[in-house]
Amino acid sequence: MKKIKSQEKDIAKYNTQDKPNWCPGCGNFGIWVSLKNAITELEIPAYNVVLVGDIGCSGKMPYWLPYNHFNGLHGRSIPIAEGVKLANHKLHVIVIGGDGGLLSEGLQHFIHGAKRDIDITVLLHNNQLYGLTKGQNSSTSDKNYRSGTSIAEIVETPLNPSMLAISANATFVASGFAGNTKHLTQMIKQAILHRGFSFVNAYQPCVTYNYINTYSFYSTKSYNLEDIGYNPQDKTQALIKSMEIDDGDKFPLGVLYQNTNSKSFDERFFKNNDPLINKDLQKVDISASFAIKVKSK
Amino acid sequence: MQIKNQIQITVAGKAGQGVLSMGSIIEEYFYNMGLYTFNWKDYASLIKGGPNASMIRVSDEKVKNADQKINILIALDKDSIELHKHNLVTNSILIYNSVVVKESFLSKPNFKQKFYPVGIPLSELSKNIEKTNFYINTIGIGALLSVLKLDISFMNTILTQKYKKKSEKILDNNLRALADGYNFIKDNYSKVPKIFHPKLKNDINHILLTGSDAIALGAVKAGVSFVSAYPMTPATPTFEALNKLSEKHNILCLQAEDEISAVNMTIGASYSGVRSMTMTSGGGFSLMTETIGFSGMSETPLVVLNAMRGGPSTGLPTKTEQSDLRFVLHSSQGEFPRLVVAPGDSEEAFYHTQRAFNLAEKYQLPVIILSDEYLSNSKMIFEDFELDKIFVERGLIIKSAKELGTDEYRRYELAKDGVSPRVLPGTVGLITGSTSDEHNQLSQICEDPDNRIEQMNKRMSKEKSILPEIPKPIIYGKDITDITIICWGSNKNVCIEAGRILEEQEISINVIHFIYLYPLDERKLLPILEKLNKVVIVENNFTGQFAGLLKEKIGFLADEHLLKYNGEPFYPEEIVRFINKKLL
Numbered sequence: 043m044k045k046i047k048s049q050e051k052d053i054a055k056y057n058t059q060d061k062p063n064w065c066p067g068c069g070n071f072g073i074w075v076s077l078k079n080a081i082t083e084l085e086i087p088a089y090n091v092v093l094v095g096d097i098g099c100s101g102k103m104p105y106w107l108p109y110n111h112f113n114g115l116h117g118r119s120i121p122i123a124e125g126v127k128l129a130n131h132k133l134h135v136i137v138i139g140g141d142g143g144l145l146s147e148g149l150q151h152f153i154h155g156a157k158r159d160i161d162i163t164v165l166l167h168n169n170q171l172y173g174l175t176k177g178q179n180s181s182t183s184d185k186n187y188r189s190g191t192s193i194a195e196i197v198e199t200p201l202n203p204s205m206l207a208i209s210a211n212a213t214f215v216a217s218g219f220a221g222n223t224k225h226l227t228q229m230i231k232q233a234i235l236h237r238g239f240s241f242v243n244a245y246q247p248c249v250t251y252n253y254i255n256t257y258s259f260y261s262t263k264s265y266n267l268e269d270i271g272y273n274p275q276d277k278t279q280a281l282i283k284s285m286e287i288d289d290g291d292k293f294p295l296g297v298l299y300q301n302t303n304s305k306s307f308d309e310r311f312f313k314n315n316d317p318l319i320n321k322d323l324q325k326v327d328i329s330a331s332f333a334i335k336v337k338s339k
Numbered sequence: 340m341q342i343k344n345q346i347q348i349t350v351a352g353k354a355g356q357g358v359l360s361m362g363s364i365i366e367e368y369f370y371n372m373g374l375y376t377f378n379w380k381d382y383a384s385l386i387k388g389g390p391n392a393s394m395i396r397v398s399d400e401k402v403k404n405a406d407q408k409i410n411i412l413i414a415l416d417k418d419s420i421e422l423h424k425h426n427l428v429t430n431s432i433l434i435y436n437s438v439v440v441k442e443s444f445l446s447k448p449n450f451k452q453k454f455y456p457v458g459i460p461l462s463e464l465s466k467n468i469e470k471t472n473f474y475i476n477t478i479g480i481g482a483l484l485s486v487l488k489l490d491i492s493f494m495n496t497i498l499t500q501k502y503k504k505k506s507e508k509i510l511d512n513n514l515r516a517l518a519d520g521y522n523f524i525k526d527n528y529s530k531v532p533k534i535f536h537p538k539l540k541n542d543i544n545h546i547l548l549t550g551s552d553a554i555a556l557g558a559v560k561a562g563v564s565f566v567s568a569y570p571m572t573p574a575t576p577t578f579e580a581l582n583k584l585s586e587k588h589n590i591l592c593l594q595a596e597d598e599i600s601a602v603n604m605t606i607g608a609s610y611s612g613v614r615s616m617t618m619t620s621g622g623g624f625s626l627m628t629e630t631i632g633f634s635g636m637s638e639t640p641l642v643v644l645n646a647m648r649g650g651p652s653t654g655l656p657t658k659t660e661q662s663d664l665r666f667v668l669h670s671s672q673g674e675f676p677r678l679v680v681a682p683g684d685s686e687e688a689f690y691h692t693q694r695a696f697n698l699a700e701k702y703q704l705p706v707i708i709l710s711d712e713y714l715s716n717s718k719m720i721f722e723d724f725e726l727d728k729i730f731v732e733r734g735l736i737i738k739s740a741k742e743l744g745t746d747e748y749r750r751y752e753l754a755k756d757g758v759s760p761r762v763l764p765g766t767v768g769l770i771t772g773s774t775s776d777e778h779n780q781l782s783q784i785c786e787d788p789d790n791r792i793e794q795m796n797k798r799m800s801k802e803k804s805i806l807p808e809i810p811k812p813i814i815y816g817k818d819i820t821d822i823t824i825i826c827w828g829s830n831k832n833v834c835i836e837a838g839r840i841l842e843e844q845e846i847s848i849n850v851i852h853f854i855y856l857y858p859l860d861e862r863k864l865l866p867i868l869e870k871l872n873k874v875v876i877v878e879n880n881f882t883g884q885f886a887g888l889l890k891e892k893i894g895f896l897a898d899e900h901l902l903k904y905n906g907e908p909f910y911p912e913e914i915v916r917f918i919n920k921k922l923l
Binding site: 060087088089090092094095102104105108109110111112113114115118120121122123124125126127128129130132133150151153154311318319321323324326328329330331332333334335 | 370371373544545546547548552556559560561562564565567584587588589591593595596597599600601603604605606607608609610611612613614615629630633637723726731733763764765766767768769770771772773774775776782783784
């Protein structure tokens with residue numbers, strides 16, 4: 043687990059001119075509040091936080107938070123975040139993406155990100171459809187969800203994000219719900235403190251288009267893993283537990299899996315803990331880096 | 340002046356027979372003797388079996404490009420003789436494996452020219468050492484030195500350095516193979532004439548580098564700290580060269596899951612403030628294009644190497660072409676400034692790669708370095724780097740709130756030259772943001788029409804403000820001549836050599852070579868181009884892409900176009916023939 047230095051407490055000022063333009067009641071508000079709470083409670087100074095945004099309703103979130111942002115291309119937020127982190131691993135780097143960006147357009151980055159285990163936090167805003175483009179099916183849409191782009195008689199089963207992450211060797215996997223900000227805040231805090239690739243699947247009701255996965259859907263069907271004395275260290279159990287959502291009836295919330303023994307990519311690479319950003323570019327001496335023949339007979 | 344004292348040695352055989360390593364050993368030998376070499380390989384997209392060739396030009400004068408004419412062919416198999424015999428010049432020497440090739444095959448009508456056949460039972464001699472064909476290449480090297488009547492002890496030293504790490508047995512066997520090849524020729528072919536009489540020079544500092552290595556070294560000197568790539572021929576050797584240097588120079592080299600990931604990690608690292616780079620060929624560049632535009636829009640410095648190969652699609656993976664120029668110029672949707680740099684050889688590749696990083700950071704835009712299979716894989720010798728002429732220029736970076744004078748930082752503040760200072764994330768008390776969406780000065784998403792015009796104008800103005808940094812094309816020869824060859828990128832040295840050959844025919848000719856291909860500075864180019872008489876533009880592509888660019892941007896029309904797209908680089912004779920036929 044990471045230690046946050048206490049002298050990093052002075053929060054920088056920042057003008058966010060605009061306020062979120064999500065639909066009233068959007069699940070994004072709950073995630074927005076939880077993320078702010080998590081960073082504030084951890085006393086991480088704003089200038090050391092980088093939010094890497096994807097596209098869509100959730101992708102705009104970095105604009106409305108007082109932290110550094112790098113809003114990239116659809117689906118590419120994970121590799122961008124990995125680059126940001128490896129260049130300066132003192133930063134806390136958080137990916138803000140939806141099910142479209144992280145599980146369709148950029149699915150390969152999600153799987154390889156988990157495999158690579160660079161210390162970033164991936165916060166999935168899982169509304170189970172494409173919100174900003176008006177409700178088309180996504181890779182996590184409920185099998186009964188129909189939109190303007192679905193084929194009526196074809197039923198595709200949704201991808202299971204947590205199971206994917208665990209099977210790809212992610213070292214921290216948790217689920218939360220936008221309707222329970224107190225719990226979601228705890229999940230994000232634990233994810234940030236975890237050293238390695240941490241993934242939080244936040245169920246986010248889309249009040250405009252998603253007529254299946256509503257606030258009441260998750261309120262009735264979700265339960266807290268802590269309440270059943272669940273042990274997140276056992277990977278096999280975690281895989282089994284992660285598959286529970288596939289029937290569409292029970293949604294466990296909490297830490298599904300955490301490997302506290304492994305060392306992240308950056309811990310292994312930066313042995314002396316000196317970030318790449320500190321390299322003195324003016325003093326690169328290449329004279330011994332290539333063969334040169336000095337002939338003097 | 341034409342190069343007088345030179346030979347071309349071609350080693351040819353099947354992939355897996357050690358042809359390419361044989362080429363580097365021969366090259367290293369001459370390099371250590373103080374001669375100039377140019378080594379190019381022609382290889383197929385497979386690991387074992389297909390035809391491979393290593394072509395080493397050697398001279399006491401500078402040789403900087405490939406030639407077709409062969410003075411000595413070492414053919415390890417019969418197919419290689421068929422493949423290369425038409426390039427053997429009169430009085431050349433053919434060293435062949437007499438176990439697999441009958442002497443009768445070497446007479447007319449197979450061969451029209453006069454040459455010296457030198458048969459040596461390579462496979463038999465190798466099997467005498469150990470029951471394998473493994474040593475035929477080293478035996479061939481021994482035969483070569485014997486035919487050239489050169490010192491063998493020097494080669495012993497090179498082989499010892501190369502093989503002592505492997506095992507004593509491998510080293511001993513190779514030294515024996517060398518001696519066996521040498522002695523066989525000495526005992527059986529003592530009457531073959533000495534065809535190469537180089538003058539050896541002393542006290543010169545020489546560097547021997549491939550284009551790939553030179554690009555890697557340029558990046559290292561620029562201070563590159565993060566490299567991410569996905570393997571693709573012919574860009575991979577640059578990635579591997581950087582990885583080899585990574586520990587010494589504190590560079591993180593990371594192989595990504597695909598080119599999209601590689602280029603996005605690269606831009607992520609650049610946003611954090613380190614110098615970063617990715618490399619690929621046309622196919623991978625296709626996948627990277629969206630991020631080229633992202634770099635343009637977010638004004639995040641980005642350096643990408645595209646080592647071109649024959650296209651389109653999978654194309655010719657191991658062959659050369661210059662057909663991605665138009666592609667890199669227009670890659671990604673929308674309009675934004677970019678810089679395209681195409682060095683002419685290893686030496687230029689070093690300096691201009693280093694400079695690419697400066698320009699990417701100073702002007703906060705994508706810089707595309709265009710190499711090709713020929714430049715990336717060919718190895719040449721040049722004089723020591725002038726390292727004191729290289730500077731790291733990082734552009735405007737604000738390091739503290741005190742320096743900014745306020746705590747309200749505007750990432751995209753309007754600036755006359757279009758360049759607004761950067762703040763790197765992690766700067767105490769300051770917050771920064773960059774984005775792919777159209778944005779206002781505070782990097783907030785913004786669709787306001789007036790703001791759009793302001794930000795577009797800001798970004799596009801960099802295309803003008805960078806012009807003072809763009810050097811004029813270099814003129815080789817007199818300023819005013821009857822004929823001018825215009826070329827770009829890796830065609831530089833072959834055009835210069837063709838020009839020299841034509842000058843010997845008392846033809847008034849010069850060569851204009853472009854390294855900086857975009858943006859083009861009309862005010863610098865017009866005075867040069869207006870003075871030209873007859874002009875031929877030489878390019879390795881089908882459509883004359885650079886000629887089209889000159890026509891579009893400068894309104895310049897050439898008289899002739901010499902285009903080649905068979906996967907091979909140009910050879911001097913082809914250019915000479917074309918000019919003799921079309922322009923005289």
